[in-house]
Amino acid sequence: MINIHVAGTDLTEKEEVYVLEALRSTWISSTGVFVDKFENDFAKLCGTKSALSVCNGTIALHLSLLGLDVRPGDEVIIPSLTYVATANAVRYVGAEPVFVDVDPETWCIDPKLIENSITRKTKGIIPVHLYGHPADMDAINQIAAVHGLWVVEDAAEAHLARYKGCPVGSLSKIATFSFYGNKILTCGEGGAVVFNDPQLKIRLKALRGQGVDPMRRYYFPITGYNFRLTNVACAILCAQIERHKEIIERRKKIFQNYDDKLRGIPGIGFQPVAPWAEPAPWLYCITVDEKIYGQSRDALMKKLAQDGIETRPFFIPLHHLPPFRDESRRRGENLPITDALSLSGLNLPTFSQLTNDQIVKITEIIRCFSKKYAF
Numbered sequence: 221m222i223n224i225h226v227a228g229t230d231l232t233e234k235e236e237v238y239v240l241e242a243l244r245s246t247w248i249s250s251t252g253v254f255v256d257k258f259e260n261d262f263a264k265l266c267g268t269k270s271a272l273s274v275c276n277g278t279i280a281l282h283l284s285l286l287g288l289d290v291r292p293g294d295e296v297i298i299p300s301l302t303y304v305a306t307a308n309a310v311r312y313v314g315a316e317p318v319f320v321d322v323d324p325e326t327w328c329i330d331p332k333l334i335e336n337s338i339t340r341k342t343k344g345i346i347p348v349h350l351y352g353h354p355a356d357m358d359a360i361n362q363i364a365a366v367h368g369l370w371v372v373e374d375a376a377e378a379h380l381a382r383y384k385g386c387p388v389g390s391l392s393k394i395a396t397f398s399f400y401g402n403k404i405l406t407c408g409e410g411g412a413v414v415f416n417d418p419q420l421k422i423r424l425k426a427l428r429g430q431g432v433d434p435m436r437r438y439y440f441p442i443t444g445y446n447f448r449l450t451n452v453a454c455a456i457l458c459a460q461i462e463r464h465k466e467i468i469e470r471r472k473k474i475f476q477n478y479d480d481k482l483r484g485i486p487g488i489g490f491q492p493v494a495p496w497a498e499p500a501p502w503l504y505c506i507t508v509d510e511k512i513y514g515q516s517r518d519a520l521m522k523k524l525a526q527d528g529i530e531t532r533p534f535f536i537p538l539h540h541l542p543p544f545r546d547e548s549r550r551r552g553e554n555l556p557i558t559d560a561l562s563l564s565g566l567n568l569p570t571f572s573q574l575t576n577d578q579i580v581k582i583t584e585i586i587r588c589f590s591k592k593y594a595f
């Protein structure tokens with residue numbers, strides 16, 4: 221039986237008080253003081269002029285692509301080593317995701333390889349700040365500028381990470397976030413888009429709210445969606461934002477503890493950190509070099525599960541999944557770094573309440589399970 225899960229929430233009395241306030245106010249749909257407060261506070265945190273709350277991170281991506289008028293026949297460049305939502309959102313607007321390999325130094329999309337994949341159909345790039353590590357945004361933005369492309373950061377996993385001192389979310393036309401239960405800041409299900417452009421704000425707000433005319437209630441000049449988030453969910457997020465320093469600090473300590481205890485085990489590798497990166501401490505990552513460690517990644521995961529510890533394998537590359545693989549093959553995509561990481565990487569339990577004893581247990585199993593270490 222699993223008794224240490226891979227992720228967990230960090231919710232306190234503050235979240236309870238705000239939720240109760242939202243409930244008692246009777247404003248439980250998508251209007252209310254917590255929606256406005258969350259959008260103001262989150263924009264400030266990301267260093268952008270605006271933030272809009274939406275139902276989840278997938279919808280944040282979908283809304284961004286609608287806002288940028290991405291259409292059938294267009295192509296959007298994304299990494300293959302990411303959660304499926306990044307590619308699904310591209311398909312929702314009828315466009316085609318084109319996959320580019322990741323950089324071994326960041327595990328994020330490799331800017332050096334992007335230009336090879338640009339065609340006449342390419343409209344934009346969605347770098348993903350994978351497992352909390354920011355992508356190399358200057359290099360990506362430079363390529364985008366040369367080719368007249370937009371850039372949308374998928375920052376679902378990288379709340380409050382920094383790139384060259386600037387918060388992720390502030391580094392491109394639009395950035396998207398997820399507040400799913402396993403994320404650093406959460407409200408169960410939720411998302412946000414952040415951006416600076418005031419014109420884009422009018423369009424994104426209309427698309428989020430059934431296409432409503434901002435000047436005329438109940439008049440709908442365009443086809444829109446209901447992508448709104450509730451005041452109750454925003455109440456949780458407001459509390460999480462107020463507590464963000466404490467939440468991040470706790471997770472950083474867990475990262476440090478894992479670093480200290482896993483260092484020196486032959487065959488266990490770590491997530492690289494680029495010199496310009498201040499990653500978000502999302503899910504702690506390790507890689508297993510089977511030849512050196514003496515056991516496979518999957519055998520280690522099985523062993524940990526037998527001892528009640530849940531882990532997560534790295535993402536299965538999207539270019540191997542049935543909805544995307546035929547098109548990917550047709551384009552001749554070959555992504556060796558993505559494939560190697562996907563087979564060797566796993567996420568260890570990472571959440572605020574993880575105790576030192578639990579980290580000792582997890583890391584000792586990893587140390588002792590190594591064939592090379594068994595003496």
Ligand SMILES: Cc1ncc(COP(=O)(O)O)c(C=O)c1O
Pocket residue numbers: 276277278279302303305306348374376377397398399400410411
């Ligand atoms: C990189 C990435 N993009 C998008 C999403 C989608 O977010 P959500 O699950 O809130 O729809 C996730 C979610 O976990 C993600 O990891």
